[in-house]
Amino acid sequence: MTTATIDRVERLLRTGADGPAAPGLDAHLAVHGPLTIPRKDDRNWSHAIWAEVAAAGLTGRGGGGFPAAAKWDAVTKSARRPLVVVNAMEGEPASAKDRTLLAWSPHLVLDGAEVAAALCGAREIIVCVADDRDPGARAVERAIAERGSARRGSAGRGIAISVARPPARYVTGEESALVSWLDQRDARPALRIDKSTPLRVGRRPVLLHNTETLAQVALIARHGAAWFRQMGTPEAPGTTLVTVSGAVRAPGVIEVALGTPVDELIARVGTTGPIGGLLLGGYGGAWLDPARMAVPFAPGPLAAAGATLGVGIVVVLPTSSCGIAETARIARYMAGESAGQCGPCVFGLPAVAEDLELLASGRAKADVLARIEDRCGSIEGRGACRHPDGVVRMIRSALAVFGADARDHASGRPCAAHGAPTILQFPSAPSAPLAAMAPSAVRSAW
Numbered sequence: 001m002t003t004a005t006i007d008r009v010e011r012l013l014r015t016g017a018d019g020p021a022a023p024g025l026d027a028h029l030a031v032h033g034p035l036t037i038p039r040k041d042d043r044n045w046s047h048a049i050w051a052e053v054a055a056a057g058l059t060g061r062g063g064g065g066f067p068a069a070a071k072w073d074a075v076t077k078s079a080r081r082p083l084v085v086v087n088a089m090e091g092e093p094a095s096a097k098d099r100t101l102l103a104w105s106p107h108l109v110l111d112g113a114e115v116a117a118a119l120c121g122a123r124e125i126i127v128c129v130a131d132d133r134d135p136g137a138r139a140v141e142r143a144i145a146e147r148g149s150a151r152r153g154s155a156g157r158g159i160a161i162s163v164a165r166p167p168a169r170y171v172t173g174e175e176s177a178l179v180s181w182l183d184q185r186d187a188r189p190a191l192r193i194d195k196s197t198p199l200r201v202g203r204r205p206v207l208l209h210n211t212e213t214l215a216q217v218a219l220i221a222r223h224g225a226a227w228f229r230q231m232g233t234p235e236a237p238g239t240t241l242v243t244v245s246g247a248v249r250a251p252g253v254i255e256v257a258l259g260t261p262v263d264e265l266i267a268r269v270g271t272t273g274p275i276g277g278l279l280l281g282g283y284g285g286a287w288l289d290p291a292r293m294a295v296p297f298a299p300g301p302l303a304a305a306g307a308t309l310g311v312g313i314v315v316v317l318p319t320s321s322c323g324i325a326e327t328a329r330i331a332r333y334m335a336g337e338s339a340g341q342c343g344p345c346v347f348g349l350p351a352v353a354e355d356l357e358l359l360a361s362g363r364a365k366a367d368v369l370a371r372i373e374d375r376c377g378s379i380e381g382r383g384a385c386r387h388p389d390g391v392v393r394m395i396r397s398a399l400a401v402f403g404a405d406a407r408d409h410a411s412g413r414p415c416a417a418h419g420a421p422t423i424l425q426f427p428s429a430p431s432a433p434l435a436a437m438a439p440s441a442v443r444s445a446w
């Protein structure tokens, strides 16, 4: 699932005259045009860019949905120069947008990182690509070298850009876990009461953005807020990348305007048969009933439908698959991906995964549905990060969308599809235990 399927909307995945991808600097500039960033700190320029991004209403595309300009506010208040971190970890198995963007247009991501660095006075950018994603890391390294030899971009402004390779794992991409790793500690999420306070590496505040967010910043810096708002809805402006997989003819990454109805989005990639359910947002997202497929793909309408945009994922479940069995597989995977430091993850997730496995196979006791709900209630809201909450949301949505199936399974009558092969994506190798995840060498000066 690494092939980009190009949709009618082409901003981030815009094509050039010479072919579909534009990874080289000259091709990138031919496609997107020049971008002027001042060589020295320039308050007028910084204020103008901040105002454009704020007016654009750009929100983080890494799952949090936090306004990008508000993040900049937090770090620029600090007396120390911030560090800009590009989060290209993409720990979500059903997502391919980060790797697609890095392969397709690495310079767009670097442009956005440089805009963010220049705006907040940073002198260093670290692009974090998981240690099992060599093609993405190589694409960024080539782009950095190309900018250096052309004396364009960061090389001309004294901003150092490097690539770090944190361990691949679902929770490593969580921003506090990633910053912890960069700060020479284990890649474990931290309990953060006040998320408006910036994370720190050493004493430097960290400005951390997802790859897509920064690519959007690069476009807004070129074309402005009004252009950005020409697509999307007033509440959810712009476009977004969506990874579509499962029972579709052309799985891959497409770019759509926010607010595009989910059924229209799916029609663009084509389905292979009747749809039994849709997993939106990722493995910590939520199942959606196919009867609600006309819902706009935007945070507000999805939340009202009990779903979530997450990192832009749509998995189409065919009617020939079992939603309960697939939910059990996700729950088992997510139980194994926790950072292993909070009770709800260490004890709660494996227990609920086992209940779901028994339910899927039709071997559970009659009270299994009540027990699953009990467990979900005792897990929810009790972890240091949102990992277990996402799993609980996904499980509860499954029991609602596949409710009739769940009751049949609980009665010892599992559906015929419960033994069918999974349509979901899981990493082929199990994640390394966290004890082996101490950082090795992150090239930096702190």
Ligand code: SF4
Pocket (backbone or CB within 6 Å): 171, 188, 189, 190, 337, 338, 339, 340, 341, 342, 343, 344, 345, 346, 382, 383, 384, 385, 386, 387, 388
């Ligand atoms: S809630 Fe789970 S994933 Fe999050 S920090 Fe605690 S153990 Fe780790």
